[in-house]
Amino acid sequence: MSISDFFDLMPHQVSFEPLVGTNMYAKGGYGDPIVVEHARVVYENAKTTDDTGQDVIARGKIYLGGVFGITPKHRVTLPDQTQPKIIRVLQYPDEGGAHHEIVLFA
Secondary structure, eight states: OOHHHHHHOOOOOEEEOOEEEOOTOOOEEEEEOEEEEEEEEEEEEEEEEEETTEEEEEEEEEEEEEEOOOTSEEEOTTTTTTTOEEEEEEEEEOOOTTEEEEEOOO
16 A cells, blocks of 8 residues: 555544643643644444553544654643543554554543
8 A cells, every 4th residue: 555545544644743841730732733634533342451451442633644652741732622641652664664654532
């Protein structure tokens, strides 16, 4: 599968903002967004574990057409402008190293 065929499967655009700090009320402050042009948002429930090891149910997945260093501390904005909590980020390699990420969200 060529990279353009891979990107053809990713019609959505999503953005991720890195957490840069919190205020005295534990409200997060976020940095400049990382806009991902090639993504696929799929809504399906799946049992997974969060970054603390707790069993949780993910409401959906975002397949990213590349590796962007996303973590559960980032804030995601989906195509419908909702901002669900990121539960977990999975990274998949190919023979050349890291290839793409899948972000699971609540």
